[in-house]
Amino acid sequence: MLIAMDAQHQLVNAATADRQIEYYCPGCVQPVRLKRGAVIVPHFAHVHATDCDAFSEGETTEHLRGKQQLATWFAASGYTVRLEAGLPEIHQRPDILVRRGTAQPLALNFSVHPCQWSDSQLGRRAIVSMAIKCYGCWDAPISDNCTSIARL
Numbered sequence: 001m002l003i004a005m006d007a008q009h010q011l012v013n014a015a016t017a018d019r020q021i022e023y024y025c026p027g028c029v030q031p032v033r034l035k036r037g038a039v040i041v042p043h044f045a046h047v048h049a050t051d052c053d054a055f056s057e058g059e060t061t062e063h064l065r066g067k068q069q070l071a072t073w074f075a076a077s078g079y080t081v082r083l084e085a086g087l088p089e090i091h092q093r094p095d096i097l098v099r100r101g102t103a104q105p106l107a108l109n110f111s112v113h114p115c116q117w118s119d120s121q122l123g124r125r126a127i128v129s130m131a132i133k134c135y136g137c138w139d140a141p142i143s144d145n146c147t148s149i150a151r152l
Contacts, residue, residue, distance in 0.1 A: 001059075002026070002067060003084045004032050004044040013083065014042035015068070026086060027093070028052040041065050066110040067095045074098045 003011050004023035011026065015035060023032050023044060030050050032046060036042035039065040067083065075081045078100060085097035094107035 001032070001044045001084055002064060014044050017042070025052055041068065069097050070108060070110055092105060
């Protein structure tokens with residue numbers, strides 16, 4: 001996860017987090033550890049194994065980097081950006097939620113491979129039910145065997 005919560009319930013990006021502060025998962029409120037080094041993308045991970053429904057562990061470096069790059073691009077393009085924004089009403093957390101002004105928000109889910117996004121169709125439908133447009137973004141060419149991907 002790229003975002004964690006401090007003791008004052010403020011959301012903090014791993015790229016700018018202070019190593020001396022304790023952080024918590026915004027989903028399950030369990031302790032998380034800041035992982036930031038010269039090789040890996042800065043991120044947080046649960047300190048102990050957990051049944052957290054809000055955040056998955058083991059996101060690849062490519063996935064974390066892709067989310068961060070999309071967020072940076074949208075912010076530079078004038079959008080308000082929320083990384084890993086929780087939508088508690090429907091128990092979903094798109095990778096990125098962006099909005100320009102008062103326009104309808106856009107939920108973006110980044111996948112390193114396009115077929116991965118088809119696994120989240122139920123979540124996509126729930127997000128769309130909130131009148132939020134939902135898009136899948138991927139970092140690989142679409143292959144012929146990925147016909148189940150819904151495009152919006």
